[in-house]
Amino acid sequence: MTIRKMRTELGDTQSEFAARYNIPFRTIQNWETEVRKPPEYIIELLRQRVRADLANRRTVNLPEYCPEKRTLPKRSDFIGSLSWLKAVQACLGDDIVFALDQALMCQGNFGGRSDEYSVWVYGNDAVTDYNGVIVIGNRVSPYDVESKNGFRYTNLSRTISDAFANESILDMQGVTEAVSRYYYSNNEKFDGISVAPEYQERFERLAREAIEYYKTKR
Structure with missing residues (x-):
């Protein structure tokens, strides 16, 4: 499983994925564009953590109010x-x-x-x-x-x-x-x-x- 596929399965942006696993944003970009290749042990570690988070989802931050979004009933x-x-x-x-x-x-x-x-x-x-x-x-x-x-x-x-x-x-x-x-x-x-x-x-x-x-x- 590629880094991009792991990220998209979680529904994270690159910055959210970086924050979730404490990895520099630029590193995530380089891995996904194949400028650099992550070590195999890193891929395996991330695979395990992503699998756990998919089974029991962790959210990193609460969403902030956005005027462009729709509003639910109060x-x-x-x-x-x-x-x-x-x-x-x-x-x-x-x-x-x-x-x-x-x-x-x-x-x-x-x-x-x-x-x-x-x-x-x-x-x-x-x-x-x-x-x-x-x-x-x-x-x-x-x-x-x-x-x-x-x-x-x-x-x-x-x-x-x-x-x-x-x-x-x-x-x-x-x-x-x-x-x-x-x-x-x-x-x-x-x-x-x-x-x-x-x-x-x-x-x-x-x-x-x-x-x-x-x-x-x-």
């Missing part, structure tokens, strides 16, 4: 999160799979925020024509997807893994609240939640935070 104009998501889905299309905070709303585990701006999805990159939309992957395993009320969204385990992958730019309140609700509605157990081995230690910390989250509110 969360504050709707009484409930589901009615807002219906309006958002009408703009983005039925093919999207809601992820992260929006998946938690679909699950009924998080009410969202009145000033919600970011919308996390799996789907076609074309939906980023709308401000606030963040595509964390073009595809997601159907085994990680649930359907309800006309929505498709990642299940709780996949949502948690996606949250850890994007933690540097994600407000973790929604995930913490969701895991806390799950714990107290599941006989104070985390049975049924499964995360990748590399996130197990981080999940144990989240679990402790989640137990405390609602303990003071009960």
